[in-house]
Amino acid sequence: xxxxxxxxxxxxxxxxxxxxxxxxxxxxxxxxxxxxxxxxxxxxxxxxxxxxxxxxxxxxxxxxxxxxxxxxxxxxxxxxxxxxxxxxxxxxxxxxxxxxxxxxxxxxxxxxxxxxxxxxxxxxxxxxxxxxxxxxxxxxxxxxxxxxxxxxxxxxxxxxxxxxxxxxxxxxxxxxxxxxxxxxxxxxxxxxxxxxxxxxxxxxxxxxxxxxxxxxxxxxxxxxxxxxxxxxxxxxxxxxxxxxxxxxxxxxxxxxxxxxxxxxxxxxxxxxxxxxxxxxxxxxxxxxxxxxxxxxxxxxxxxxxxxxxxxxxxxxxxxxxxxxxxxxxxxxxxxxxxxxxxxxxxxxxxxxx
Amino acid sequence: xxxxxxxxxxxxxxxxxxxxxxxxxxxxxxxxxxxxxxxxxxxxxxxxxxxxxxxxxxxxxxxxxxxxxxxxxxxxxxxxxxxxxxxxxxxxxxxxxxxxxxxxxxxxxxxxxxxxxxxxxxxxxxxxxxxxxxxxxxxxxxxxxxxxxxxxxxxxxxxxxxxxxxxxxxxxxxxxxxxxxxxxxxxxxxxxxxxxxxxxxxxxxxxxxxxxxxxxxxxxxxxxxxxxxxxxxxxxxxxxxxxxxxxxxxxxxxxxxxxxxxxxxxxxxxxxxxxxxxxxxxxxxxxxxxxxxxxxxxxxxxxxxxxxxxxxxxxxxxxxxxxxxx
Numbered sequence: 312x313x314x315x316x317x318x319x320x321x322x323x324x325x326x327x328x329x330x331x332x333x334x335x336x337x338x339x340x341x342x343x344x345x346x347x348x349x350x351x352x353x354x355x356x357x358x359x360x361x362x363x364x365x366x367x368x369x370x371x372x373x374x375x376x377x378x379x380x381x382x383x384x385x386x387x388x389x390x391x392x393x394x395x396x397x398x399x400x401x402x403x404x405x406x407x408x409x410x411x412x413x414x415x416x417x418x419x420x421x422x423x424x425x426x427x428x429x430x431x432x433x434x435x436x437x438x439x440x441x442x443x444x445x446x447x448x449x450x451x452x453x454x455x456x457x458x459x460x461x462x463x464x465x466x467x468x469x470x471x472x473x474x475x476x477x478x479x480x481x482x483x484x485x486x487x488x489x490x491x492x493x494x495x496x497x498x499x500x501x502x503x504x505x506x507x508x509x510x511x512x513x514x515x516x517x518x519x520x521x522x523x524x525x526x527x528x529x530x531x532x533x534x535x536x537x538x539x540x541x542x543x544x545x546x547x548x549x550x551x552x553x554x555x556x557x558x559x560x561x562x563x564x565x566x567x568x569x570x571x572x573x574x575x576x577x578x579x580x581x582x583x584x585x586x587x588x589x590x591x592x593x594x595x596x597x598x599x600x601x602x603x604x605x606x607x608x609x610x611x612x613x614x615x616x617x618x619x620x621x622x623x624x625x626x627x628x629x630x631x632x633x634x635x636x637x638x639x640x641x642x643x644x645x646x647x648x649x650x651x652x653x654x655x656x657x658x659x660x661x662x663x664x
Numbered sequence: 665x666x667x668x669x670x671x672x673x674x675x676x677x678x679x680x681x682x683x684x685x686x687x688x689x690x691x692x693x694x695x696x697x698x699x700x701x702x703x704x705x706x707x708x709x710x711x712x713x714x715x716x717x718x719x720x721x722x723x724x725x726x727x728x729x730x731x732x733x734x735x736x737x738x739x740x741x742x743x744x745x746x747x748x749x750x751x752x753x754x755x756x757x758x759x760x761x762x763x764x765x766x767x768x769x770x771x772x773x774x775x776x777x778x779x780x781x782x783x784x785x786x787x788x789x790x791x792x793x794x795x796x797x798x799x800x801x802x803x804x805x806x807x808x809x810x811x812x813x814x815x816x817x818x819x820x821x822x823x824x825x826x827x828x829x830x831x832x833x834x835x836x837x838x839x840x841x842x843x844x845x846x847x848x849x850x851x852x853x854x855x856x857x858x859x860x861x862x863x864x865x866x867x868x869x870x871x872x873x874x875x876x877x878x879x880x881x882x883x884x885x886x887x888x889x890x891x892x893x894x895x896x897x898x899x900x901x902x903x904x905x906x907x908x909x910x911x912x913x914x915x916x917x918x919x920x921x922x923x924x925x926x927x928x929x930x931x932x933x934x935x936x937x938x939x940x941x942x943x944x945x946x947x948x949x950x951x952x953x954x955x956x957x958x959x960x961x962x963x964x965x966x967x968x969x970x971x972x973x974x975x976x977x978x979x980x981x982x983x984x985x986x987x988x989x990x
Binding site for chain 1: 732739767772830
């Protein structure tokens with residue numbers, strides 16, 4: 312195998328983050344919203360770091376896809392969405408579930424495969440769902456849930472409920488057929504739906520630009536569906552919040568879908584099995600320097616928030632994660648009774664008389 | 665009383681339910697203005713309007729995905745997939761998303777939706793527009809599978825499928841579209857999971873589905889002349905499956921045949937054969953025999969397709985031969 316960037320992606324020219332847009336400090340976002348987002352960033356970060364620790368202890372089995380480093384997107388949208396809006400996420404969905412208010416203990420218990428998990432252990436890491444919070448599911452085969460989000464948006468449109476459906480997906484999804492079917496249908500039916508591409512620059516183990524015909528996998532496709540290309544700094548919660556607010560308002564006004572490309576980077580590999588060694592070291596370290604949490608910490612300090620208030624939030628989250636972990640560990644293994652339930656709407660799995 | 669064709673019964677059944685439930689909507693390719701390529705949705709746009717009867721692009725994943733998302737947020741939906749062969753284009757949506765999400769979420773979501781599709785051969789459309797694919801759906805936990813053989817059953821089972829809280833794949837047979845029947849006045853509502861004994865008999869049990877039902881009946885009439893009394897069961901739904909009716913019949917006759925339009929391997933009859941062998945073994949007086957299309961893609965030429973699909977003659981001869989083999 313030739314040892315150059317064509318085949319060894321770690322030798323490619325690194326794709327470096329853009330600098331922080333410091334003018335966003337002056338954006339019209341109230342302090343309570345910002346402090347809420349600061350807390351949320353920490354919840355997502357600390358929850359997933361704990362989940363990773365629990366993998367290492369072999370308490371979490373199977374696979375798991377973390378969004379460490381990408382938390383600003385779920386955070387910004389979570390803060391901008393109405394409680395009855397719909398979220399559709401991918402297998403990388405822990406952050407989106409928590410950002411809609413899923414109970415951390417129930418989420419952690421689900422990762423541990425316990426009876427007290429939010430899905431009773433039947434779904435696991437890749438399928439976190441809490442309909443009571445508008446978290447309509449995490450879908451583990453890419454593309455499908457964009458079409459499903461359309462359906463929820465269609466339903467909201469017919470019911471005139473004012474709800475918006477938001478579908479989050481990775482850059483890799485932009486190359487599957489369902490993405491294009493979903494965008495087209497949403498555009499022609501003017502559905503109240505927001506498509507959010509979390510472009511972390513890699514589709515699993517391959518740089519997205521190597522396998523995509525346009526430079527920006529989502530924004531570069533927007534014009535094909537009569538949509539404006541929207542590119543946003545996915546590592547800045549304020550930037551995401553503002554873009555979300557605009558797109559949600561557009562959808563609620565009956566003006567149809569939006570396609571947002573939020574550029575970000577995952578701190579780790581694609582999944583538990585992946586150390587992410589296909590990425591240039593300089594790229595990884597540069598993006599580590601654009602971690603949303605220290606940046607936001609600095610921004611809040613700059614806006615006059617006392618350090619003590621921020622560290623109190625951090626401590627509070629740490630306690631909550633500890634409590635969630637204890638709740639999860641205390642859960643029982645699911646019993647055989649639940650194995651056969653909820654295949655059909657009568658609660659059972661009976662297919663014959 | 666009205667005399668309706670099978671194709672007219674489809675629109676009749678849908679209209680009955682759309683009048684009952686103002687939330688019920690439908691979507692699919694060419695279903696609105698064109699009335700469907702099989703003319704099974706004629707008149708629905710006029711009566712219910714473009715918001716409830718929606719034409720879509722050729723986007724099967726978008727169609728079924730939209731049905732799923734609407735159903736899980738409180739809007740019951742009928743989605744049409746023009747040819748059942750095209751289910752393969754959106755199979756992820758059906759087999760992985762719709763069928764599994766209730767289970768994966770431990771019952772948080774429901775899918776009151778029907779996926780209607782034109783199924784089966786006999787119309788010389790070749791290998792990609794003629795398949796009988798009920799078994800594709802039958803093998804996925806979470807789906808229900810219905811295939812009516814008469815206009816009245818089209819209406820009654822359509823109503824039952826629409827009112828069912830689970831996702832139903834509803835197979836309409838292309839070669840039955842022109843068959844006619846008198847339809848009684850008033851609402852028609854049937855039940856899923858109930859097979860029907862369409863001919864009583866005492867020597868053999870024949871289980872059939874959709875187009876194979878009239879063929880099995882014709883073969884049974886010919887067998888009668890040879891002194892073989894055949895009981896014919898129209899299964900009507902594969903999931904839920906009415907095993908009671910099957911097993912009771914086999915207890916009586918001691919011989920069991922399936923007539924399946926699908927290619928041989930893993931056709932629905934294989935499951936029935938397994939159930940009958942396991943649960944009625946001591947009642948059997950001969951081997952369980954499956955009469956199927958050979959394990960080939962369906963050819964287009966009339967002569968070839970006629971050789972492939974189970975014919976009245978083949979059903980008759982197979983059963984007679986099984987007696988001769990004693």
